[in-house]
Amino acid sequence: MVKHVNGKELEALISGTDKTVFCDFWASWCGPCRMLAPVFEELSEKYEDKAVFVKMDIDENESSAVKYGITSIPNIIAFQGGKVKDNNLGFVPMAMLENFVQKNI
Numbered sequence: 001m002v003k004h005v006n007g008k009e010l011e012a013l014i015s016g017t018d019k020t021v022f023c024d025f026w027a028s029w030c031g032p033c034r035m036l037a038p039v040f041e042e043l044s045e046k047y048e049d050k051a052v053f054v055k056m057d058i059d060e061n062e063s064s065a066v067k068y069g070i071t072s073i074p075n076i077i078a079f080q081g082g083k084v085k086d087n088n089l090g091f092v093p094m095a096m097l098e099n100f101v102q103k104n105i
Helices: 007-015 031-046 062-067 094-104
Strands: 020-026 051-057 075-080 083-089
Touching: 007 020, 007 051, 007 062, 020 031, 020 094, 031 051, 031 094, 075 094, 083 094
Parallel strands: 020 051
Antiparallel strands: 020 075, 075 083
């Protein structure tokens, strides 16, 4: 299950877990973000024992969006060991996003 987080919650999460954290930076007005949401949700259920899946609305968390260089959305960032490991920009089909998740777990 995907949890919606704010900047402080994301920081605590990425520094407080050994699992990879996948954060979907999105906005409610973004069509590709809405298309990606069910794909991200399905993967969160499939890999819930191996990784953490969260979403952050960039309009409500502008400082976090700036901190992580979010200039286009949807943008999924994989955090590992408290740092950015990789990112996936834009809408991608299930198979491509699952490949991204698998290579970053």
